[in-house]
Amino acid sequence: MLYLAEMEVHIPESWSEEKIADYIARERETSQKWQKSGKWVYLWRVAGQYANVSVIEAESPEEFHQIVSSLPLFPYMTIKVKSLCKHPNAVRETLL
Amino acid sequence: MLYLAEMEVHIPESWSEEKIADYIARERETSQKWQKSGKWVYLWRVAGQYANVSVIEAESPEEFHQIVSSLPLFPYMTIKVKSLCKHPNAVRETLL
Amino acid sequence: MLYLAEMEVHIPESWSEEKIADYIARERETSQKWQKSGKWVYLWRVAGQYANVSVIEAESPEEFHQIVSSLPLFPYMTIKVKSLCKHPNAVRETLL
Amino acid sequence: MLYLAEMEVHIPESWSEEKIADYIARERETSQKWQKSGKWVYLWRVAGQYANVSVIEAESPEEFHQIVSSLPLFPYMTIKVKSLCKHPNAVRETLL
Amino acid sequence: MLYLAEMEVHIPESWSEEKIADYIARERETSQKWQKSGKWVYLWRVAGQYANVSVIEAESPEEFHQIVSSLPLFPYMTIKVKSLCKHPNAVRETLL
Amino acid sequence: MLYLAEMEVHIPESWSEEKIADYIARERETSQKWQKSGKWVYLWRVAGQYANVSVIEAESPEEFHQIVSSLPLFPYMTIKVKSLCKHPNAVRETLL
Amino acid sequence: MLYLAEMEVHIPESWSEEKIADYIARERETSQKWQKSGKWVYLWRVAGQYANVSVIEAESPEEFHQIVSSLPLFPYMTIKVKSLCKHPNAVRETLL
């Protein structure tokens, strides 16, 4: 099942530059692990904003939540979630 | 260049069932023409809502506007647009 | 998989009382068919509003969309959807 | 009487990891005490968000407030409340 | 149990003056019946707006919904509802 | 003249428990002083939220502002204000 | 007592040009009657919008409501109201 997640990052203002760099490195690592597993299908930057749009294919809502909440910056993000399904007008067979 | 468009449809309450059916048929035709051209990459239904999420790859903002505004229901949709670009953590080479 | 759907009804002002009564009767019939199937688990009225809160257990996002969009008043509702999953602090075994 | 409560948690950025762990442990304990009492009927995680949806059956608005405000993280949550009642189309006899 | 209801009226633009006058007369009658019963405790106009603020004391969420939904203009109002309870700093014994 | 004020409290996260307890005690004292004077007519808790709904009868907008702004937590509250007046359908003679 | 009212006009789309002209003429007449009485102190157009900002000095909330609701277009306006009082830093003696 497919989810669209829009994540907006809010780094706490009190964090040192080292702490920020550490979080960003671990965020990258976690995100790429899920991308390489094939479950995190797309990861795009929203042009001009500290935000991303992601397409995630999970086996269940639990797995989707596990993926998103494993991100080190998860507690510092505003996330909008849409559960997607096949559109009657869609012609592609893949990714719904 | 890649755009994410979220379209929510609001059919005018005064339309007859024939008019609605006609618009929906032409909407389908137009949307599928663009999908087959390869420019309208994904078209998903938002589960539980009269809305879709679309990923469109256009050569310019003009072409993107041309695609979306060619839909017969364009004047009756609320559309949110995000211009997308490559995310530094992305591992896929295709679609940015 | 479990969904929470909050539906707010907006009857078109031009409808005759007969048309409204007909829609409400068919709405009731459709909603009760799904409830009896066991998929529409809960249907509550929001006190003081022309709105309901529903808990729906579907096999897929497609089935959830099929249930909600089969309601005759679907095109005249504003619907908010939340995909639910098990909470780490939950003690009940049923319904997640 | 039945309430639907949607709780979104905002952990203060200045809290140490120990303080966070302590609050989360006490939150779990309090929430499970109310669930075991039968008053906190359902506790679900919203997939992809640091938020929950809860169904609480209380004897009065005072008791509902007592339950929610006994949570250690209560002052750090944004909470939306809906008072629920029986829907004319509902077929289930339990939980309204 | 006490509810605060804020009701904003939106008369359909297509209604004739006769129809509007008829609805307003019946609205008045229904509202006064509930006030005289003692259940609709306060009814105030919001200065400068086509809206009211009401305090309603009902025996249950069902009765509260029955009162509000019995108003002829119910389908044409936007209603915000708050369930009220005793405040720890309150000194009055009546009305919570 | 009558005002409806909805106050939502946001305690700063940096405050010590002593400071919070001190503010809450002084808040109680101030609020009860105004209630006993007869000007702060009603004070209700919104069930499930760190918020109250108040009905205040003042001689002027200045006095209303004096009452609300005398609360020690005034700078840490989000307050919505409605100026109330007599409703043409109201049957009670007191409190408008 | 002083009120700030921001009024946004929404002319129903079904109205004929004659009906619109008639309403606008009567609106002008009513508004100028109140301005000449000295109670409607200022009436400004918001540049670029079909909206106005008004400063009204009334003897009571009832009188303020009477003034605003006497406008023929009152049922077709979205109105935001602020009750004003003297600012501690104000140096002018007039109009608070």
Add this chain to the structure above:
Amino acid sequence: MLYLAEMEVHIPESWSEEKIADYIARERETSQKWQKSGKWVYLWRVAGQYANVSVIEAESPEEFHQIVSSLPLFPYMTIKVKSLCKHPNAVRETLL
């Protein structure tokens, strides 16, 4: 003085295609008259939406309002206005 105006068009659903075409033709004519005068400096389409962004240089707020309100579709647009001024970091001498 410079204004930024974002205009979103909402064509009434009851208009015939002839009426729409007539309004759009007159809209074009009016907009181009102001552009040729040099006062309406830029007119851009927002990609994917029935909306425009305009930069207008007027001698006064009155003239700005005159320009915008002369558009035949003015009563059917939602317009957001920002008054602009020179930015301390700006390097261009023209257009502020």
Add this chain to the structure above:
Amino acid sequence: MLYLAEMEVHIPESWSEEKIADYIARERETSQKWQKSGKWVYLWRVAGQYANVSVIEAESPEEFHQIVSSLPLFPYMTIKVKSLCKHPNAVRETLL
């Protein structure tokens, strides 16, 4: 040219009482300097809120910005701005 500015103050929670008192004193001084110059025409408190409504008459958008941004609390305020112009129904000759 006339502007309506609504300013809402958000004092940082970390400020000491001395720092707050110092800012408030300088705010008062700056605001009164502009009022005495005749440019800051009205300054009102919004009853029940830590907010003001101001009417400012400036020679240009630059001067308006200079006035507002000279306030010591300017970086800690949420400000809504409306550019005003003469209303066709206005009868007063002064202040537009």
Add this chain to the structure above:
Amino acid sequence: MLYLAEMEVHIPESWSEEKIADYIARERETSQKWQKSGKWVYLWRVAGQYANVSVIEAESPEEFHQIVSSLPLFPYMTIKVKSLCKHPNAVRETLL
């Protein structure tokens, strides 16, 4: 391709005056570098607010993001982005 970006700055309250001055100096330097390159076409102050409106001409969404995210204050800004294209009624040949 052309973008409209509206940037609202939120300086962290904990920053010292030196840190603020340093950021503002580097912000100025970065912004002027892009303006001189011809890519940041316009930079305007929104009158009365700590915000700017910018028109940026980039070769791709990636370049647009590179420009905006190179600003030292980028993590502390709320940014609204609109992708612009040629309007059918536009008469100017330059900047679309």
